[in-house]
Each structure stands twice: as structure tokens, then as C-alpha cells.
Amino acid sequence: MGESMYVRLRKNITVKQNSEIRLKDIAFVTGSPNIVNRLGNTFIYQISKKDQSVSVIDGFVVIQQLVDKFPQLDIQLIGQNQTIVTIEQKQKKPSIFLVSVIWLLLFIGSAMAIMNFHYDVSMQEVQQKLHYLLTGDKVTNPLWMQIPYSLGLGVGMILFFNHLFKKRFNDEPSPLEVELFKYQQDLDSYVTYHENNLNSKQNDDQ
Structure with missing residues (x-):
């Protein structure tokens, strides 16, 4: 079994349209300092038009991507099981x-x-x-x-x-x-x- 890394998802975040979401954007990561930065920069999801105003990123999807990219690590998910992503919409000036x-x-x-x-x-x-x-x-x-x-x-x-x-x-x-x-x-x-x-x-x- 490889080195243990712990991931705790945030409850909700707000991003701009067409944003690339990386692990550090939706989660707190702790473990070996040498691996935290690499893990945090891992690509997780691409916001697109089909997401409209809200998207939910499931913890199992996050763990699966991390296991595929870092098979030598023991990834442990703690806390929240999902992160709710709110997508900023273009704001009109109030009348x-x-x-x-x-x-x-x-x-x-x-x-x-x-x-x-x-x-x-x-x-x-x-x-x-x-x-x-x-x-x-x-x-x-x-x-x-x-x-x-x-x-x-x-x-x-x-x-x-x-x-x-x-x-x-x-x-x-x-x-x-x-x-x-x-x-x-x-x-x-x-x-x-x-x-x-x-x-x-x-x-x-x-």
C-alpha cells in the first residue's frame, strides 16, 4: 500500500463559465508535502454550457480520477461526498x-x-x-x-x-x-x- 493522502471536499464553490476545475479548487488535501501540490493540480472537471447554473461533482468521480493518475497512493476521502459548483452568470445592470x-x-x-x-x-x-x-x-x-x-x-x-x-x-x-x-x-x-x-x-x- 502506498503513502496515504487525505482529501476533504468543499461543500460548495463558485466558478466562472468554462472554467477548468482542479482538485485544489474543490477540496482540501493533506499528506506528504511533496505530493500535495501535484495532487492539488490534478484536473477534475471542465465546466461547459450543459452545466447551466449548477453542477455537482461526486466524491467517487474525484477518487476514481486520482486513483487512475496516482495508483501508487492510498487516497482517502473524508467529510463531504459531493461538491456543489455554482456557475456565475453574466449579471445585468439592475433597472x-x-x-x-x-x-x-x-x-x-x-x-x-x-x-x-x-x-x-x-x-x-x-x-x-x-x-x-x-x-x-x-x-x-x-x-x-x-x-x-x-x-x-x-x-x-x-x-x-x-x-x-x-x-x-x-x-x-x-x-x-x-x-x-x-x-x-x-x-x-x-x-x-x-x-x-x-x-x-x-x-x-x-
Whole structure:
């Protein structure tokens, strides 16, 4: 048995169209320093138009290529069994008109949601009663309470999402980032599952 080399695939990478993928691009390699560089430069896959936007490189394919090119080595695959390759697409400049329309729709929708919520829970009546309990006077619009409350809603949303434009307040992920992370995990699982089923069907047909 030859010298042992250990390969751990990355979970996902992003490459440009028509890129050549080598082992060092999709995996961490450890073992003898004299062999790591040679192993890392091994050609694995060529991105083509048929890959469209996503491709999955299976660990067995990687090991098979390494065994064929380095039969004297004992290749050990640890960790991930697949690497999801996301292929960068040509980005178009966003339309200012379209962005403005979407922003306006989101703004109106958010405002309507907040107003409907406050109407459902009778927030104005609650504030009127609080004002009466604290001061003994009955007023229709207790502004000294309503204005700070309205400002507090905006500040609370900024703190909740942990962002003010591109500025972060701390390293803690926001709930939105956590949900996006979960969504990405589900998407990766779906892509991997679909790719494995597709490969199985192709092998059966052969």
C-alpha cells in the first residue's frame, strides 16, 4: 500500500463559465508535502454550457480520477461526498425603474401590514387608556406616547435585522440571515438528491 493522502471536499464553490476545475479548487488535501501540490493540480472537471447554473461533482468521480493518475497512493476521502459548483452568470445592470417599483411595493405592503396589525389590536385605544391612567386626562391622540412608539418601531426593526444599509452592528447573524442559510442548505440538499437520481437513471439506461 502506498503513502496515504487525505482529501476533504468543499461543500460548495463558485466558478466562472468554462472554467477548468482542479482538485485544489474543490477540496482540501493533506499528506506528504511533496505530493500535495501535484495532487492539488490534478484536473477534475471542465465546466461547459450543459452545466447551466449548477453542477455537482461526486466524491467517487474525484477518487476514481486520482486513483487512475496516482495508483501508487492510498487516497482517502473524508467529510463531504459531493461538491456543489455554482456557475456565475453574466449579471445585468439592475433597472432603476424596476428597483424603484419593487421598493415602493414593499414599502406600501409593510406599511399596510403594520397599520392593519395596530388596527386589529386596537393600539390607539390602548394608548388612550394608558394616557388616561398616567395623567387622568382623556385625549384622542397622545402624541407624547405615539411618536416615541413609532420611532421605536423603526429602531427595533434595524436592531432586529442587525443591518443599517451595509453596516452591521455586531457579528451575530440576523434572523433573516439564519433563514437564508437554512434555505441554502435545503437547496443544496435538493440539488444533490436530484443529481444523484439523474446519474442513477443514466447508469441504468446504459
